[in-house]
Amino acid sequence: MAKILQDTTKSGKQRPWRERKIENVKYADYLEMLHYRKARRVKECGEVLRFIADDEGRLKLAQTWFCKSRLCPLCNWRRAMKQSNQLMEILQVAVGREPKGRFIFLTLTEENASGTELKSRLREMTRAFNRLIKYKKVAKNLLGFVRSTEITVSANETYHQHMHVLLFVKSSYFASSANYLSQAEWT
Ligand SMILES: [Zn+2]
Known part of the structure; x- marks a missing residue:
């Protein structure tokens, strides 16, 4: 039987893959209705996620494909996470200096x-x-x-x-x- 993916943060919070993907599909449907060619590309965003478990069994995203469409809910969520990590690094360096x-x-x-x-x-x-x-x-x-x-x-x-x-x-x-x-x- 298939097991449902549980991707959790260090503090145990569930990452909202499901919610973001549902919003992404809705966005792709709108694009399709409006005959945007990128509709299919958007729909394929994050369709396959490959995780690798580390020694402690924690999952790390190893491979996937994102559509990078500016209004894609899935991509915007990932982008925000990346930016906040980058910001943390920048601030640490700034405080160090x-x-x-x-x-x-x-x-x-x-x-x-x-x-x-x-x-x-x-x-x-x-x-x-x-x-x-x-x-x-x-x-x-x-x-x-x-x-x-x-x-x-x-x-x-x-x-x-x-x-x-x-x-x-x-x-x-x-x-x-x-x-x-x-x-x-x-x-
Ligand atoms: Zn996307």
């Missing part, structure tokens, strides 16, 4: 954009961000940053573009008002 550095979270947002404006507004926002980190008071304390842009769709069918930024600053940032930026100043 600057043990006294501190992290702060900065969320930047602006007025919603319409579909036709979105592309140019995003470009503008990135430009504005690059100017922001060059401000003297920001630059003098900044050791590095990680930025990710997110776009959500609002109920009135406009787009809400925003940035999540993890700033790595010198500890002196918190030492005096000559260094520290209040929320009003950031704004």
